[in-house]
Amino acid sequence: MGHIFLAHRSYSFEEVMSGQWHESDPYYAACLSFCQEWLNGKDFFFQLTSGSTGKPKSIQLGRSQMIASAQATSDFFNIKKSPRLLVCINTAMIGGKMMLVRGMLWDADIYITLPNARPFEANWLQLDFDFVAMVPMQVAASLNNARDLKWLCQIDKLIIGGASSSPELISQIQDHNIHAYQTYGMTETVSHIAVADLSKDDLIYHALPSVKIGVNASQCLWIEAPMALERHLQTNDIVTLETASSFRWLGRADFVINTGGVKVHPEILEAQIDKLVKEIYGPIKYFVAGETDEKLGQRIVLIIEHASDEKKEYILRMQLKENLEKYHVPKQIYAIEAFAYTDSTKINRQKTLSLCGFNQF
Template identity: 35%
Template sequence: MFNISFSSLTASEIREAANQKLALNNLSDWERDIWTFTEAFLNKKNNTFSVLTSGSTGKPKLIKLSRKQLEVSAAATINFFNLQKRNSTLLAIPASKIGGKMMIVRSALAQLNLSCVPLSANPFNGIKLNEKFDFAPLTPMQLFNGMSDVSTSKKVENLNTILLGGGEVSNLLFSKVQLLKASVFHSYGMTETASHIALRRLNGKNAQPYFETLSNISIALDERNCLQIEAPQFSKEVIATNDIVKILSPNQFEWIGRFDNTINSGGVKIQSEAVEAKLFNFLKFRFFIAGIKDEALGEKVIIAAERSPMNKSELSKFKALLEQKLSKYEYPKQVVFIHKFRETDTGKVQRSESLLHTVAKLDLK
């Protein structure tokens, strides 16, 4: 772990420290990413910044964002969470991606104290037991692992506000965060909007089942029922997404799932995420629902399981659970076994890529 004190050091001093660090040959990639962007952002001559998209639905692509876009997004977060000078914040997500970059921008603008830890599925391993943080952006996977590990679960209690992003929040994690005193928010956003444009409170008295947009954001649906975003501060054009949503009010929406994950099986449309939600609390291994080509149905529903193949007894119990929880249209025709799901840097499962690494298949009848 190392700290960058934006509250006590000038931009010139931090840039000098960054250049000294970058001159070293023994920096790890995560450290180099942090110092490289910090130095670049504090250099006022730089007005555009290149950022890689997450690659959760395809190959990551490089896009350019302006200094003004980053600062407007950071200011919205600073104001919403009332971040104050000298607040302690945590950077445990990649500075090579928009989430990590924005945490550096927020820290610079609000003069926060930023603690940086190695990238890990459980970043709490790199934090001292009594160390407290006012604000911590994490992926759902990181929070889940931190709460599930008995050696780090108490460290999670030292966070005041948690901002989850970069992935979906499972039913199991949702139930876990109800036990936290920290305020936990789930963010909706993308690289193109320089981080989140909407937030959902997951726990406490003000918990809500929907996302609420930040100021100066307009939302609408396209012909696929996918979210369209008008955010003049980020883009002159309407930003199209592949997220199927239900709009509840001019600034509130419920996330349904990805258009990419809609399965058309014999003319019946099935949303993968809706089926997964019915099973999350009952399966002890990671899984996802997908559709693959089928001559008769066009697409057939399958379930991918991150585990070794089941024996006869396990398969019998598994089929009984599926029959109990799912409709006949949702019931998978096949289960495929994958040793390890492929993921992006932020922990999003790459479904198509993962299916290429299937080790066994069993028909479910």
């Protein structure tokens, strides 16, 4: 059986299962407690949703769902026997928790570290890993540090989730030939049900084995899978089907902006302006939203995580007008020094917008 490695010591699965461990750090203690429950056959677990599109809620996940998810991931990536896994994302969220489950089911050596921006900063984690899950912020930080980059490039399979990877980040991943995949999923599907190979020019998501997909009349994705919370799970994500088992993600239906009768997907527009924003402001966070407007119904606005800077805002407005179609140009740029985030590091758009003083978007 495998082992669980922490910064200061390691435990065999047998030791964890029998309770032969003691950790004073609450994060590591919570990880080991979950692993102990899993190894002893607990059937159900309660998990909070991320809260990125609404108030977080607690849902019950079954052991069989989690096993089905781990098996589908293993089959898709052809995971070898007894791999080495790095768990560097928050295990309080479903993505991190499923990394622990995968490790235990795959008889892996599981290396657990506190979730921070640079997972490879600690010397004891400078190893070759077979399977790692990271959020975009961690990948970006590792790419910008020469020592971290070395170990990032040596990961056999890297999955990136929690938020979308920016075009700039994808370009850097491709430049360094990193074996990375963007994931699509949610708590209700026990982490990802589809992945997109970031070495490809087109971001096409391919469903995992045993996952069936389709769209409703509004072109929103539905999922039927053994790991899903419901037999037929209807999402609010607008997609275009490429094949019976693959799709291109366009954005969330509840984020769509109707400006003067023209429907705009903020996520697509964000990708189009990414280079322009980064050239002027550097690697900041930002997003596009729709503000209530008497004439247009909604007008497009850009929210940036930055102190107000009239000169930069003017330059960006000019660049946006030169490079975007008329109805896609943000009518206003709002600068806010600190966004609101969920526990899984996603931008909480609704809460951030309320910080700007708007009630309707």
